[in-house]
Amino acid sequence: MKIEVLGPGCPRCNALAAGVKAALTKMGLDAEVTKVTDINEITSRGVMLTPALVVDGQVKASGRVPSPEEIQEMLS
Numbered sequence: 001m002k003i004e005v006l007g008p009g010c011p012r013c014n015a016l017a018a019g020v021k022a023a024l025t026k027m028g029l030d031a032e033v034t035k036v037t038d039i040n041e042i043t044s045r046g047v048m049l050t051p052a053l054v055v056d057g058q059v060k061a062s063g064r065v066p067s068p069e070e071i072q073e074m075l076s
Helices: 011-027 039-044 068-075
Strands: 002-006 032-036 052-055 058-062
Touching (some): 002 011, 011 068, 058 068
Parallel strands (some): 002 032
Antiparallel strands (some): 002 052, 052 058
């Protein structure tokens, strides 16, 4: 599983990254989590609102920080 957090590095982006790591830990999963901060890369994926959560190339959330429970659902 490849997970990407798209955003410029703002506090909301960091909160999303922390939520993803917490969800992975709670689920007992190991996944590669990367941050994409290049605005051209972010917009090339069709994301206009950050932060965004991308799982295996699919945008799961954009423009908000999902709850840890929502993130777990997106990862399962």
